[in-house]
Each structure stands twice: as C-alpha cells, then as structure tokens.
Amino acid sequence: MGSPAKAQRRPTATGPGASQARDEPGTQPQPAAGPQPQPAAGPQPQPRPVVRVGLLGCGNVGAALARLLLTDAKRIAERTGIELELARVAVRSAAKERDVPGVEPLLTTDAGRVVDDPAVDVVVEVMGGISPARDLVLRALSQGKPVVSANKELLANHGGELWEAADRAGVDLLFEASVAGGIPLIRALRESLAGERIERVMGIVNGTTNYILSRMDSSGVSYREALAEAQSLGYAERDPTADVEGYDAAAKAAILANVAFGAKVVAGDVYREGISAITAQDIAVAARLGFTIKLLAVVEAGPDGSLAVRVHPTMLPRAHPLASVRDSFNAVFVEGDAVGQLMLLGRGAGGPPTASAVLGDLVDAAHNLVVKGAPRKLELHDVTVRPIDDLRCAYYLSLLVADRPGVLAAIAGVLGRHHVSVRSMEQEAPEPEAEPGEGRARGAGPEPEAHLVFVTHPAYERDVQACLHDLRGLDAVRRLGSLVRVTGR
Numbered sequence: 270m271g272s273p274a275k276a277q278r279r280p281t282a283t284g285p286g287a288s289q290a291r292d293e294p295g296t297q298p299q300p301a302a303g304p305q306p307q308p309a310a311g312p313q314p315q316p317r318p319v320v321r322v323g324l325l326g327c328g329n330v331g332a333a334l335a336r337l338l339l340t341d342a343k344r345i346a347e348r349t350g351i352e353l354e355l356a357r358v359a360v361r362s363a364a365k366e367r368d369v370p371g372v373e374p375l376l377t378t379d380a381g382r383v384v385d386d387p388a389v390d391v392v393v394e395v396m397g398g399i400s401p402a403r404d405l406v407l408r409a410l411s412q413g414k415p416v417v418s419a420n421k422e423l424l425a426n427h428g429g430e431l432w433e434a435a436d437r438a439g440v441d442l443l444f445e446a447s448v449a450g451g452i453p454l455i456r457a458l459r460e461s462l463a464g465e466r467i468e469r470v471m472g473i474v475n476g477t478t479n480y481i482l483s484r485m486d487s488s489g490v491s492y493r494e495a496l497a498e499a500q501s502l503g504y505a506e507r508d509p510t511a512d513v514e515g516y517d518a519a520a521k522a523a524i525l526a527n528v529a530f531g532a533k534v535v536a537g538d539v540y541r542e543g544i545s546a547i548t549a550q551d552i553a554v555a556a557r558l559g560f561t562i563k564l565l566a567v568v569e570a571g572p573d574g575s576l577a578v579r580v581h582p583t584m585l586p587r588a589h590p591l592a593s594v595r596d597s598f599n600a601v602f603v604e605g606d607a608v609g610q611l612m613l614l615g616r617g618a619g620g621p622p623t624a625s626a627v628l629g630d631l632v633d634a635a636h637n638l639v640v641k642g643a644p645r646k647l648e649l650h651d652v653t654v655r656p657i658d659d660l661r662c663a664y665y666l667s668l669l670v671a672d673r674p675g676v677l678a679a680i681a682g683v684l685g686r687h688h689v690s691v692r693s694m695e696q697e698a699p700e701p702e703a704e705p706g707e708g709r710a711r712g713a714g715p716e717p718e719a720h721l722v723f724v725t726h727p728a729y730e731r732d733v734q735a736c737l738h739d740l741r742g743l744d745a746v747r748r749l750g751s752l753v754r755v756t757g758r
C-alpha cells in the first residue's frame with residue numbers, strides 16, 4: 270500500500286489556490302485602456318482548477334472510473350475546463366490485483382482516511398451496501414465535501430437523511446448511476462423535466478430480468494434455462510434473488526419516486542413481485558395475444574396526489590416502445606402533462622457505462638465547487654402510497670383445472686361474484702413445466718386436465734385477489750398459475 274499522490278501546487282477547489290482560481294477578479298485578464306505593447310508570447314492561459322477525488326470502492330464501477338480518471342484526464346480537462354485528479358482510493362482488500370494502471374500507490378483499506386483527507390475535495394462512493402457507506406457519505410457531507418454515489422440500496426433506504434445532510438452542508442449529493450446505470454435519467458428528471466407535471470414513470474430498470482424475459486420470448490426457453498444462461502454470461506449473480514425477485518428494481522422505483530415526484534418513498538414502500546413464477550407458456554400465450562412480458566417499475570400519480578409505486582411482471586402490447594427493449598438493456602418511459610411521452614434507453618449496468626454516469630456527476634459536483642454554485646436541492650414531501658389493492662387494470666390469469674363439464678361455469682361464477690369480467694379465454698395444452706400429476710391430490714384420481722388462460726377487462730386488484738382466494742377453494746382448480754397485470758397504454 271503506497272502513500273497517496275502528492276497534491277500538485279496548482280489552484281485546487283478547496284486548497285490554498287482555490288480562492289484565486291475561483292473568485293479573484295484580479296487574476297482574470299483585464300481589458301486594456303488603449304493600445305498596449307503586446308507581450309511576445311500573448312496572454313498566458315489560466316491554469317485549470319484542480320478538483321481532487323477520493324474514491325470509495327474500486328470494483329466494477331470504481332475501477333472503470335479510476336481508469337477514466339487516470340488515463341483520460343487530459344481529454345476530460347479539455348472538455349470540462351477542470352482537472353479531476355484521483356487522490357485516494359479505498360478498497361476492502363489490499364491484496365487483490367487491480368487492472369487499473371497507476372492506481373496502486375493511491376490505494377488504502379481505510380475508507381475513513383479517504384473521506385477525511387484534506388487533499389480530497391469530492392468523495393465518490395461506489396462501494397455499495399448500507400454500512401459503512403452511509404456513515405462515510407454523512408461524514409463527507411458534514412465536512413462540506415460533495416458526494417457522488419451509485420448506491421441504489423443506500424439511497425432507496427436512507428436518501429431522505431442524506432439529501433437533508435447535503436442540503437445542510439450546502440453541497441451536492443449526486444446519484445445519476447443509481448438508477449438505470451449509464452442512462453442520464455436522473456439529470457433528465459431533475460433538470461430538463463424540473464417543471465414538468467409528471468404523470469407516470471415506467472421503467473425496465475433491471476438488466477438481468479430483462480435479459481431472462483427476452484430470451485424466454487425469443488427462443489421459448491424456460492425461466493430456469495434463461496436464468497442459467499444469464500448466469501453463464503455474467504448478467505446474473507450466482508444468487509440472483511435481488512434481481513429476479515424485484516428487490517433491485519424496487520429500490521430504483523423508490524429513487525424514481527423521490528426524483529420524479531419529490532415523494533418521500535423508501536424501498537420498503539414499494540409493492541414488489543419478481544419474475545421467477547413466469548413460465549414459457551405465459552410468454553408464448555402473451556406473444557400470441559400481441560403482448561410481451563416485462564418486469565416494470567411503475568411510479569404513477571393519482572388524481573388525489575397519492576402515488577402508486579410498484580414492481581411486477583407486466584404484459585405490454587408489443588407496439589409499446591418498452592416492449593422492444595431487449596436483452597440486458599434498460600429503458601425508462603416518462604409521461605408528463607406538457608412533454609407527452611418520452612423514452613430513454615441504454616445500458617443499465619456494467620462498469621464503463623455506470624462509470625460514465627458517475628463521471629458526469631463528478632464533473633457537475635467539481636464545477637459547482639469551483640464556481641461556488643448552489644447545489645440542486647431535492648426536497649421530499651410526505652405522500653400517500655396507494656395500496657396495491659387499489660390498482661385497476663386488466664389481468665392475465667392462468668389456471669390448471671380438471672377437464673370436465675361444469676368447470677367453466679364454476680370459474681365464471683367466482684369471477685362474476687367479484688365483479689371481474691372476462692375479455693377473452695383460451696384453452697391451452699397443459700404446461701410442459703407442470704409436474705406430471707400435479708394438482709391431482711385433491712381430486713378423485715387421474716383425470717384429464719386443461720390449462721385455461723383468461724384476460725379480464727379492467728378490474729380492481731382487491732377483487733381479483735378475492736377471486737384467486739375463491740378459485741383456490743374450487744375442487745376442479747388444480748393449480749393457480751401466473752397472474753400478470755396488463756397495461757394497455
């Protein structure tokens with residue numbers, strides 16, 4: 270472990286030369302009163318201000334950022350007018366090999382020292398998790414150091430506290446990379462759409478699940494096969510729970526609710542369902558009906574100011590712009606009162622795309638430091654988060670039933686009792702993924718089974734759930750299959 274690079278004797282954002290670089294009018298070239306003898310070499314260029322970066326984490330994202338800062342510094346300085354200097358880098362393991370030329374002498378395992386180092390002007394947190402990231406971010410902010418973070422888990426659970434701390438300190442807390450990786454979404458929502466009355470944000474914000482669902486759609490493979498393929502390609506973790514069960518997308522939905530609606534929402538407020546129950550047959554039936562199934566994070570304003578924030582598999586018409594977003598790509602579809610509909614599409618993960626978003630934030634934070642600009646505030650207010658029971662939409666429901674007379678009438682009776690009307694019903698061949706003989710335990714013995722698929726007219730979730738409860742109690746219903754919400758627009 271080496272010592273950090275020596276801070277250069279040039280104007281820095283907070284160092285001894287800072288005020289000269291930032292505000293002294295005397296340092297700017299003055300207009301001449303009349304013809305003056307010109308110095309032979311012409312006016313000397315002003316040195317660029319230097320902003321020194323303390324990096325917490327040098328994994329996928331941190332290493333890609335360090336590489337950019339160490340190898341592309343000249344181009345970044347020419348483009349932005351600021352020299353970003355990587356001063357220190359915190360990692361957990363000193364022994365790990367890092368494929369980042371020039372980073373070795375900057376490494377330390379003491380993240381607190383990086384934050385506290387007076388030679389660090391801005392802190393970038395890309396270590397992930399809540400602890401110690403939360404304490405380190407608060408510590409940096411309390412010292413008046415702007416923070417850039419890509420940590421969705423931290424922001425989705427403690428964002429309110431952190432933004433308040435940044436506001437108190439009068440510095441930036443920027444987090445572009447925390448949702449949809451390389452897509453400049455947060456900046457579009459906070460700045461370009463700052464005055465827009467946003468009605469709904471719907472996003473494919475998890476690349477792993479989009480890859481799995483795309484593969485199931487394009488090649489008819491099962492969920493398990495598509496997941497195994499995603500794991501072999503490095504798109505899914507060995508333990509894929511956070512992705513496939515929607516936890517990752519729920520954290521991002523909470524951040525979208527913060528940014529697009531100024532709503533005080535945390536990850537735990539988000540209704541969440543994952544994709545692990547979606548079968549190849551659901552995907553095939555959806556395709557035949559003109560739909561595709563996507564895991565969507567949806568944040569939607571109600572007329573009374575309440576907010577629906579949810580993550581679940583959704584059937585989208587194939588003509589919808591989000592339906593064509595395939596593989597591990599992310600996309601976010603925004604609907605606003607004045608702007609209408611717009612969509613942002615790109616790489617939602619991966620070291621370099623995510624580091625690109627972090628770098629954008631870093632340049633912004635550095636620029637604000639240099640010009641002493643006021644940081645952009647994120648004010649959150651309390652909202653009522655609507656329970657999922659209040660959702661009203663069409664539903665796709667699949668059932669495995671005994672193939673005998675009277676079954677349809679019994680099912681129709683349950684649906685009718687709960688005010689759920691059927692738009693279409695199809696009988697499918699039994700699912701290849703169903704266990705042989707599955708569901709027969711309650712029946713009188715082996716008898717033929719049929720797989721029924723219903724698409725309902727718009728209905729309330731509470732009524733649909735009441736139907737499911739009653740259907741479970743019907744002797745002819747062998748198994749309830751998937752329930753997928755359908756969005757028509």
Ligand SMILES: NC(=O)c1ccc[n+]([C@@H]2O[C@H](COP(=O)([O-])OP(=O)(O)OC[C@H]3O[C@@H](n4cnc5c(N)ncnc54)[C@H](OP(=O)(O)O)[C@@H]3O)[C@@H](O)[C@H]2O)c1
Pocket residue numbers: 325326327328329330331359360361362363365378380394395396397398400401419420421422446447450617618619620623
């Ligand atoms: N990867 C992506 O595509 C992506 C996309 C968007 C957002 N993000 C977010 O970006 C953050 C970083 O993700 P990542 O994929 O880069 O994670 P990662 O590969 O696991 O890297 C984490 C880094 O933090 C270091 N670290 C962890 N705990 C530490 C501690 N207590 N003290 C010092 N260093 C510590 C690790 O050190 P060692 O190297 O020594 O283990 C490692 O360098 C996460 O919040 C993630 O959600 C990632």
